[in-house]
Amino acid sequence: MPNIxxxxxxxxxxxxxxxxxxxxKAAQQVTNTNYTIQSYPFGGAAIDAVGEPLPxxxxxxxxxxxxxLLAAIGGPKxxxxxxxxxxxxxxxxxSLNLFANIRPTKITPGMVQYSPxxxxxxxxxxxxxxxxxxxxxxxxxxxxLGTADAVDTSHYTEAEIKRILEVAFTMAQxxxxxxxxxxxxxxxxxxxxxxxxxxxxxxxxxxxxxDFEYVDAAAMKIVSNPTQFDVIATSNLFGxxxxxxxxxxxxxxxxxxxxxxGIAGPNLYEPIHGSAPDIAGKGIANPIAxxxxxxxxxxxxxxxxxxxxxxxxxxxxxxxxxxxxxDFGGNATTTSMTTAIIKAI
Amino acid sequence: MPNIxxxxxxxxxxxxxxxxxxxxKAAQQVTNTNYTIQSYPFGGAAIDAVGEPLPxxxxxxxxxxxxxLLAAIGGPKxxxxxxxxxxxxxxxxxSLNLFANIRPTKITPGMVQYSPxxxxxxxxxxxxxxxxxxxxxxxxxxxxLGTADAVDTSHYTEAEIKRILEVAFTMAQxxxxxxxxxxxxxxxxxxxxxxxxxxxxxxxxxxxxxDFEYVDAAAMKIVSNPTQFDVIATSNLFGxxxxxxxxxxxxxxxxxxxxxxGIAGPNLYEPIHGSAPDIAGKGIANPIAxxxxxxxxxxxxxxxxxxxxxxxxxxxxxxxxxxxxxDFGGNATTTSMTTAIIKAI
Ligand SMILES: CC(C)[C@H](C(=O)O)[C@@H](O)C(=O)O
Ligand SMILES: CC(C)[C@H](C(=O)O)[C@@H](O)C(=O)O
Numbered sequence: 302m303p304n305i306x307x308x309x310x311x312x313x314x315x316x317x318x319x320x321x322x323x324x325x326k327a328a329q330q331v332t333n334t335n336y337t338i339q340s341y342p343f344g345g346a347a348i349d350a351v352g353e354p355l356p357x358x359x360x361x362x363x364x365x366x367x368x369x370l371l372a373a374i375g376g377p378k379x380x381x382x383x384x385x386x387x388x389x390x391x392x393x394x395x396s397l398n399l400f401a402n403i404r405p406t407k408i409t410p411g412m413v414q415y416s417p418x419x420x421x422x423x424x425x426x427x428x429x430x431x432x433x434x435x436x437x438x439x440x441x442x443x444x445x446l447g448t449a450d451a452v453d454t455s456h457y458t459e460a461e462i463k464r465i466l467e468v469a470f471t472m473a474q475x476x477x478x479x480x481x482x483x484x485x486x487x488x489x490x491x492x493x494x495x496x497x498x499x500x501x502x503x504x505x506x507x508x509x510x511x512d513f514e515y516v517d518a519a520a521m522k523i524v525s526n527p528t529q530f531d532v533i534a535t536s537n538l539f540g541x542x543x544x545x546x547x548x549x550x551x552x553x554x555x556x557x558x559x560x561x562x563g564i565a566g567p568n569l570y571e572p573i574h575g576s577a578p579d580i581a582g583k584g585i586a587n588p589i590a591x592x593x594x595x596x597x598x599x600x601x602x603x604x605x606x607x608x609x610x611x612x613x614x615x616x617x618x619x620x621x622x623x624x625x626x627x628d629f630g631g632n633a634t635t636t637s638m639t640t641a642i643i644k645a646i
Numbered sequence: 647m648p649n650i651x652x653x654x655x656x657x658x659x660x661x662x663x664x665x666x667x668x669x670x671k672a673a674q675q676v677t678n679t680n681y682t683i684q685s686y687p688f689g690g691a692a693i694d695a696v697g698e699p700l701p702x703x704x705x706x707x708x709x710x711x712x713x714x715l716l717a718a719i720g721g722p723k724x725x726x727x728x729x730x731x732x733x734x735x736x737x738x739x740x741s742l743n744l745f746a747n748i749r750p751t752k753i754t755p756g757m758v759q760y761s762p763x764x765x766x767x768x769x770x771x772x773x774x775x776x777x778x779x780x781x782x783x784x785x786x787x788x789x790x791l792g793t794a795d796a797v798d799t800s801h802y803t804e805a806e807i808k809r810i811l812e813v814a815f816t817m818a819q820x821x822x823x824x825x826x827x828x829x830x831x832x833x834x835x836x837x838x839x840x841x842x843x844x845x846x847x848x849x850x851x852x853x854x855x856x857d858f859e860y861v862d863a864a865a866m867k868i869v870s871n872p873t874q875f876d877v878i879a880t881s882n883l884f885g886x887x888x889x890x891x892x893x894x895x896x897x898x899x900x901x902x903x904x905x906x907x908g909i910a911g912p913n914l915y916e917p918i919h920g921s922a923p924d925i926a927g928k929g930i931a932n933p934i935a936x937x938x939x940x941x942x943x944x945x946x947x948x949x950x951x952x953x954x955x956x957x958x959x960x961x962x963x964x965x966x967x968x969x970x971x972x973d974f975g976g977n978a979t980t981t982s983m984t985t986a987i988i989k990a991i
Pocket of ligand 2: 488517735
C-alpha cells in the first residue's frame with residue numbers, strides 16, 4: 302500500500318493539512334484507492350514536543366515513505382530557539398537528498414485577474430523554476446557568526462550542478478524545449494562553474510536550446526516580460542529569491558504547490574507559501590496550495606491521475622462557484638471551503 | 647572650479663554620455679556656471695586601449711575629481727577577456743570606497759502607464775534601496791574556480807554594516823522615517839550579523855522605525871505591494887537583484903539614475919541600465935537616465951539646484967511633448983531628443 306509521511310508543521314500548517322487530507326480521503330473513496338498516512342512532528346511543533354525541529358523518528362518515517370507531504374513551518378514563537386524550525390527544513394532536504402526543487406509559475410486566462418501585472422504582460426505566462434536545493438550558500442562551510450564579523454560560503458561541485466541541470470533539460474524536453482541558466486557569472490566563481498558545466502550538459506539535449514541570463518536581469522524580466530521563460534535552472538539562493546518573485550506575479554501564492562525531488566528516496570511536496578503566523582487559528586487559511594500539493598504528489602509520485610483528477614475537478618468547481626477564503630476576496634472559512642470541495646467530490 | 651571625471655565606457659555608453667554632456671554644457675551657459683570635464687577610458691574601451699579595464703590614470707583622475715560620471719560598461723566583445731570590463735567596475739567601487747549605492751524607485755502619476763503593474767498597485771510607489779557596494783560575496787575571499795568545484799565567500803564586518811545602515815537611517819529621517827532591512831537571517835550567518843548590528847544602530851535614530859524582511863518575501867512584495875516600502879537597506883548581492891526588480895516595476899529603466907557614495911572622495915553617478923550592446927551604434931539609445939544622473943550629481947554633490955533645475959525642466963518638457971526614443975514608444979533618435987532638450991533649455 303502506498304505510504305505517505307505527513308508533516309503538518311506550524312501555525313496554519315495543521316489547519317490546511319487537515320483540510321487537504323479530508324478531501325484526499327473523500328477522493329480515495331470515489332476511486333477505490335487506499336493510501337496509508339502517517340503524521341510526524343516537524344519544525345516548531347517538534348521543537349515544542351521533543352526539543353528539536355527534525356526528530357530522528359520523523360526523519361526515519363520520511364525516509365521510509367513513498368512520498369512526504371509538508372504543510373508549512375516556522376513562526377515568531379521560535380525566533381530565539383537554539384535550533385529554529387527552518388533548520389529542520391534544511392536538514393530534511395539534505396538527509397533525503399532533495400536536490401531539485403520544482404516550482405511552476407503559470408497564469409491561466411482565469412487567473413489573469415489576480416495577477417498584479419497588467420493583463421497583456423501576465424497572460425500566457427508559463428514557466429518552471431528548477432532550483433538546486435541541497436548545496437550552495439545554504440550549506441557551504443565555513444559559516445561563522447561573531448560579533449565583529451561573519452562569514453558564509455557558497456560551494457558547488459561539478460556533480461551537483463550537472464544533476465540539477467539534467468533535471469531542467471529533461472523537463473524542457475516535454476515543454477517548450479528551452480532552458481535559461483540564471484547566474485551572476487560576471488562576479489561569482491560558482492556561477493562561472495555553472496556555465497562551464499552547462500556547456501558540457503547542453504550537447505546531450507540537442508532538441509533543447511539554452512541561454513544564460515544574469516540573475517539581476519532575470520529579476521527584471523520576470524516582471525516586465527515573464528512569457529519569455531520556459532525552464533529556469535538556478536542555484537539554491539537565486540532560486541529562493543526568484544521563485545518567490547515568480548509566485549508573486551501570479552497573484553495567487555495561496556494556490557501554488559512545489560515538488561522537491563530526491564535521488565532514490567521519496568519526493569517532498571509542499572505549498573510554496575509559509576506558515577502565516579498572523580492568521581493562524583483564525584480558521585481562514587486558504588487550503589488550495591496544500592490541496593494542489595496532494596494533486597501534484599498523486600500525479601508525479603503515484604501516477605494516480607484518477608484520484609488527482611477527482612480532487613482537481615472538485616477544487617475547480619468550488620473555486621468557480623466563488624467559495625474562496627478572504628485572501629482571494631471570498632468569505633469562506635477553511636472548513637466551509639473543505640466541506641464544499643468534499644461535496645463536489 | 648568643480649571638476650568631473652567622465653567615464654563613457656562601452657556600447658551605448660559614449661552615445662548617451664555625449665548627449666548628456668551637450669545638454670549639461672547648454673545648461674551651464676544659462677546658469678553661468680562652469681564645470682571642468684575630463685574624460686577617461688574605462689571598461690571594455692580601456693581593455694581595447696591599454697589592456698585593462700581600470701587603467702591607473704583613470705583611477706587617479708577619478709580620485710582627484712569632485713564627482714565621477716559613468717555611462718555604462720561591458721559587452722559580448724570582452725566575454726573572453728583576461729579581465730572583463732565588470733572587473734573594472736568592482737575595482738573602482740573598492741578603490742574609491744563607494745560603499746553605498748542609492749537607487750530611488752518612484753512611480754509618479756504620469757509614469758503609472760509605463761509600469762508593468764496594474765495602476766492600483768503601482769501608484770504612489772516611492773522607495774529607495776540603499777545597497778552595500780564594497781563587500782559581501784562580491785569581494786570575500788577565498789574565491790576559487792576549478793573544473794571540479796568552485797567557491798565564493800561572503801564576508802561582512804560590523805563596521806561595514808554599521809556605516810551602510812547609518813546611510814539608510816539618515817535617509818529615512820528626511821523621508822517616511824522607516825527602514826526595512828532585507829536579509830536571509832533564517833539561513834545566513836552574515837544576515838544574522840546584519841540583524842545584530844541593526845539592533846545597535848536603530849536606537850540612535852529614535853524617529854525612525856525599522857523592520858526586518860526576508861529577501862525572498864521582499865522579492866514578492868516589491869511586485870504585489872510596493873508602496874509599503876520607504877528605505878530598504880541590504881547587502882551587495884541582495885541589493886543587486888532587488889534593485890533591478892524594483893527598477894522593472896517602474897517600466898522605465900531607461901530613466902533611473904543612481905548614486906554610489908564614498909567616504910571622503912567623490913561620489914559616482916550612473917544610469918542603472920547597462921550598455922545595451924544590441925542597440926549600440928544605432929543612434930536610438932535613450933539618454934534620459936544619463937541626463938538624470940547629471941541632475942542627481944548636480945543636486946547631491948554640487949548642490950547646484952539651479953543648473954539641475956534647468957536640465958530637469960527641459961527634460962520634462964521634451965518628454966511631455968512626446969519626443970521619446972523607441973524603448974518608450976517614440977521615434978526620436980538620441981540626437982534628435984538631445985537637440986529638443988537643448989532647444990527647451
Ligand atoms: C524557510 C527557508 C529556509 C526556505 C528557504 O530559503 O529555502 C524557504 O524560503 C523556501 O523557499 O523553502
Ligand atoms: C555589472 C555588474 C558587476 C554590476 C553588479 O552586479 O554590481 C551591475 O549589475 C550593477 O548592479 O551595477
